[in-house]
Amino acid sequence: MWELLSFGDKGWGDDLALGAILTLQLAFASLGLGLVFGLATAGMKLSGNRVLLGLANGFTTAIRGIPDLLTLFLIYFGSQFAIQTLLSLFGYEGQVEVNGFWAGVLALSLVFGGYSSEVFRGAFLAIPKGQIEAAKAVGMPPALIFRRVLLPQVWRYALPGLGNLWLSLIKDTSLISVIALDELLRKTFIAVGITKEPFLFYGIACLIYLAITTVSTGVIMRLEAWSERGVRRA
Amino acid sequence: MEDYLAMLADLAVRYGPRLLGGVVVTLQLVGISLALGGMMSVPLALARLSRNPVLRLPAFAYVFFFRGTPLLAQIYLIYYGSGQFRAAFEQAGLWWFFRDAWYCALLAFTLNTGAYTAEIVRGGIQGVPLGDIEAARACGMSGFTLYRRIILPTAYRIALPAYGNEIILMVKSSSIASIITIFDLMGETKLAFSRSFRLEVYLMAAALYLVITLSFEWVWARLERWLNPQREAPDLKAPDLQPPAALVEPQRQ
Numbered sequence: 001m002w003e004l005l006s007f008g009d010k011g012w013g014d015d016l017a018l019g020a021i022l023t024l025q026l027a028f029a030s031l032g033l034g035l036v037f038g039l040a041t042a043g044m045k046l047s048g049n050r051v052l053l054g055l056a057n058g059f060t061t062a063i064r065g066i067p068d069l070l071t072l073f074l075i076y077f078g079s080q081f082a083i084q085t086l087l088s089l090f091g092y093e094g095q096v097e098v099n100g101f102w103a104g105v106l107a108l109s110l111v112f113g114g115y116s117s118e119v120f121r122g123a124f125l126a127i128p129k130g131q132i133e134a135a136k137a138v139g140m141p142p143a144l145i146f147r148r149v150l151l152p153q154v155w156r157y158a159l160p161g162l163g164n165l166w167l168s169l170i171k172d173t174s175l176i177s178v179i180a181l182d183e184l185l186r187k188t189f190i191a192v193g194i195t196k197e198p199f200l201f202y203g204i205a206c207l208i209y210l211a212i213t214t215v216s217t218g219v220i221m222r223l224e225a226w227s228e229r230g231v232r233r234a
Numbered sequence: 235m236e237d238y239l240a241m242l243a244d245l246a247v248r249y250g251p252r253l254l255g256g257v258v259v260t261l262q263l264v265g266i267s268l269a270l271g272g273m274m275s276v277p278l279a280l281a282r283l284s285r286n287p288v289l290r291l292p293a294f295a296y297v298f299f300f301r302g303t304p305l306l307a308q309i310y311l312i313y314y315g316s317g318q319f320r321a322a323f324e325q326a327g328l329w330w331f332f333r334d335a336w337y338c339a340l341l342a343f344t345l346n347t348g349a350y351t352a353e354i355v356r357g358g359i360q361g362v363p364l365g366d367i368e369a370a371r372a373c374g375m376s377g378f379t380l381y382r383r384i385i386l387p388t389a390y391r392i393a394l395p396a397y398g399n400e401i402i403l404m405v406k407s408s409s410i411a412s413i414i415t416i417f418d419l420m421g422e423t424k425l426a427f428s429r430s431f432r433l434e435v436y437l438m439a440a441a442l443y444l445v446i447t448l449s450f451e452w453v454w455a456r457l458e459r460w461l462n463p464q465r466e467a468p469d470l471k472a473p474d475l476q477p478p479a480a481l482v483e484p485q486r487q
Contacts, residue, residue, distance in 0.1 A: 064402070065447035066440045067409035069420060073427075074436050081433050167302075174304035178413055185307055192314060199315035206303040206311060213302040 004195055005204065012191040012201070019187030020208050026101065026173045026183060030108035031166060037113025042120035056117065063114025069175050072107040076179050079103060104176035112169055119161035124150060126157040156227040163220035167213055174209070184208060245434055249426040253435075256422030257442055263418055264408050267343035268401060274344070275351035276386070282356050293352070300349035305407050308346060313338035313414050339411040347404050354400060358393030359385060391461050398454040402447050409443075419443065 007013040044056035063071070080098045087096065127150060135145045177186035188205040192198045281293035300308065316323060316332035323329040331337045362385050370384045412421035423439035 061448070062440070062444065065406075065444040067406040067420065067443060069409045069412075070423075070436060070440055070443065073424075074433070074440065077427070077436065078433055171304040174306045175410075177306070185304070185310070188307075189310070197318060199311065199318040202307060202311040202315050206299070206307050209304055209307060210299065210302040 004197065004200070012187075012195070015187050015191060016184065016204065016208065019182060019184035020212070022101075022182060023170075023173050023184040024212070026104055026108065026176060026181075027166075027170050029101075029105045030112055030169055030173075033105060033109035034112025034116060034165075034169070037109055038116030038120055041113055041117035042124065045117065045121050046124055060114045060117055063111055068107070068111050068172050069178070071111060072104065072175055072179065075107040075110070076100070076103040079106075100176070100179045100181040104173070104179065104181055108169060108172055108176070111172065112165055115165050116158075116162060119158050119165065120154065122161070123154045123157035127153050156231075159220070159224050159227050163217075163224070166220070167216060170212055170216065171209065241432075242434060245426075245430060245432055246438070249422075249430070249435055249438075252422045252426065253419060253438060253442060256417060256419035257446070259416070260405070260408050260418040260420075261446070263339065263343065263411060263416070264401075264404050267340055267347055267408075268404060270340075270344040271347035271351055274348035275355050278348060278352035279355035279359060282352060283359060297349045297352055300346050301353065305342065305346050306410050306413065309339060309342040309410060309414055312342050335411075335414045335416055339414060339416055343404070343408065343411075346407075347400065350400050350403075351397065354393045354396045355389060357396065358389030358391075361392040362388045394454075394458050394461060398451070398458070401454070402450060405443070405447055405450070 003010055005011055005013045005016075007017070041056045041059060044052040047053070076098060080096055083098065084096045087094075131149055132145060135149045140148070173183060174185045176183055177189065180186070182190075184205055188201045192201045195201065278293050278297070281289040282297065284290045284293075312332070313335060316338070320329060323332055331341075366384055366388065367380065370380050375383065408418060409420035411418050412424055415421070417425070419439055419442060423435055426435040427433075
């Protein structure tokens with residue numbers, strides 16, 4: 001058993017490690033892009049513009065109601081079709097293969113954005129109105145209010161919700177294995193195909209995911225404590 | 235444009251019935267695993283809250299494992315992993331169960347939602363006001379009666395919104411069953427796509443999933459209003475000093 005898991009030619013340890021690294025890359029890239037989507041969507045919801053509000057709410061409803069796996073397929077095949085159609089306009093008639101990594105990141109970050117927009121919206125609304133009024137009273141323009149007053153505090157209110165979304169984002173990266181990207185679960189799948197030790201390898205994969213989520217939980221708890229360092233408690 | 239509409243109609247006629255059949259399979263999968271997982275959740279939550287480590291630690295480990303790993307990995311572990319112990323399962327007369335992708339998906343979903351629901355129930359139980367429990371104790375209630383009459387009814391009401399989210403997440407996650415060759419809505423859609431190569435079938439599936447989740451959300455909102463009338467949001471347009479309508483009007487039944 002240990003030989004199977006060793007690093008090097010005979011073992012699968014290095015393959016699993018590479019898969020785990022790709023899983024983490026997927027997760028972090030989706031987190032970055034997803035935060036941008038989430039903040040933008042929350043901004044649309046709070047803008048007071050009814051068209052933007054409708055669009056943002058429609059987006060959130062769609063993301064909350066459509067399976068993540070389906071979103072992934074829609075993005076993966078949809079972007080393939082879109083690029084192909086676009087290229088055929090310029091007279092190029094070849095097969096296009098979309099990069100699985102970026103299709104996966106786009107799908108996961110849309111999911112993260114849809115859910116986190118609600119977290120951010122709640123966090124912005126949790127900031128006391130008096131602070132915004134005070135900032136206006138000293139003559140801050142809206143962009144400066146956003147940067148100096150709102151953004152630093154939003155994190156504190158949003159962190160618990162974002163932490164949960166991060167944990168489900170990590171678990172969701174496993175879905176990307178179905179579009180043949182060699183992340184942790186697909187590496188495991190390949191290893192099982194050759195070694196015929198399914199329980200061992202899927203068990204190990206589960207333990208690696210568990211390690212990632214456990215470390216994440218610890219970091220999130222630290223971050224939450226840090227974000228509340230200046231808050232007075234009863 | 236007309237050509238496109240004709241093509242859409244053709245797609246709907248050709249694959250619509252199979253997609254609707256997939257909806258039935260999805261609902262069965264979700265319904266059965268939610269029912270079984272729900273039954274597991276209360277004993278699990280109680281074990282998780284128990285002071286006895288023999289009960290508490292295994293329940294904690296179970297919940298920790300199933301909430302910390304991806305559902306897809308859990309399904310692979312059960313469906314493919316069981317193959318490694320085929321001889322033992324055959325001897326025990328259980329191989330028919332683990333050989334079948336349907337039962338494996340059902341088992342994985344049940345264990346998964348059981349773990350998540352147990353945490354939701356635990357949150358509900360811990361949210362029961364201490365005064366309620368003290369009052370019940372003062373009336374001489376204890377153990378089973380206390381749970382049946384006071385703690386669990388309140389806990390269920392507290393847990394209701396979170397459990398509604400869990401059900402929707404379960405509908406969404408059930409699409410994973412298609413990966414181990416089950417023809418639920420997602421599986422039928424993948425088949426239709428591989429035959430027609432039209433992206434529109436995925437959009438049809440998305441619409442069907444949205445219909446399922448949105449109509450469920452509507453039903454759940456009604457259920458919440460019925461079970462938690464005191465939580466109804468006060469009328470925001472009313473003048474500030476006016477007490478919420480729920481306090482003035484007699485409680486409706």
